[in-house]
Amino acid sequence: MKYIDRSQVGEPAILQESAAPTKEEEVDDGIYGHDEVKKALNQLQRGICCYCESRYNHTTFGDVEHFRPKKGYKQDEKDVLHKPGYYWLAYKWENLMYACEQCNRVYKHNYFPLKDRTKRFDPKVCDISQEEPLLINPYEEKNPENHLTFVGTAIKPLTDKGVASITYYGLERKELDEPRQEVYNDIIAFIDAVKIAEGTSAEAPMIEKLKARINGKIAAGQHTLMVKSNFGKYLKV
Ligand SMILES: [Zn+2]
Incomplete structure (x- = not known):
């Protein structure tokens, strides 16, 4: 994983023009999955998955991924799916990234573990700054090497964030x-x-x-x- 500097590409107009959904049913995949969004994310990531650093398969385009999941979240494998998800962030530029299908669909899914699950971000209750995700955000973490390292080709965690990121991004697959x-x-x-x-x-x-x-x-x-x-x-x- 490596740090990706979002400021290198401007926020797509389609996102700026679209009001945040007020409920999950309003989320329109034609907005966050618009070609403008895909083009901007591809410019930033140059065809490389933000989590596993693989090149997207030549027969697929990768997925526009929501770092904070829009349809519900789970703290871990034993947890049930909690509703609602972070639907109000569905068109938020800072929440969008490009991930390969394996990372997104097979592993991360709706997992969004927090250090303290009682401080989950809810715009009506608490501020996003109080929430401490256990997953490394490649658009925010300038030094992923503080959490993950490699011995040869084997990935090793250095912190709890490293452990959770290996598990929920499938980085050991x-x-x-x-x-x-x-x-x-x-x-x-x-x-x-x-x-x-x-x-x-x-x-x-x-x-x-x-x-x-x-x-x-x-x-x-x-x-x-x-x-x-x-x-x-x-x-x-
Ligand atoms: Zn990937």
Whole structure:
């Protein structure tokens, strides 16, 4: 997961023009799922899922995801679905992001665990600032590496937020092994080349190539956290 700076793209006009729903039945998927919204989110995320950092499948477009779920919420697997959800945030730009179908439909669903479930945001009762979500919001958390790290291609939690995010975004699922391993092996091949060139005139250029490779992976935005966790130290060489 990596931080995404929403200020890089303006709020789509369709969202600015639409009044917040006053009940769940009023929520119109033609507004939050409008092409303008998808285009803006794609500009920000460049085809990369905000949670698992996979490229969307080429045969699907990904889902416009509500960070705070619009139709109801659950604290954990044992919880029942509580109604209503955060329907009043259904068109709120700050609540929208692009997620792959796996993260959104198979894992996150309506889960929205809080540190203190008695402080759930309700505009009639309490302010949003009192609510402390246990899930990492990639549009707000500037340093996801404070909560999650990688040992090789295995993701590890560092905090309670890390634990909940792995569970409810499905960040440990088998399908993520292969793409992570591909990126990992690609960089390891460059590290091996640096080792072979050690003490020769080829060493310095190989180190530069290694750094360029790592920076290139980070710039591409796929599996950024894994690359930084394992190989960030080489950028300081
Ligand atoms: Zn995903």
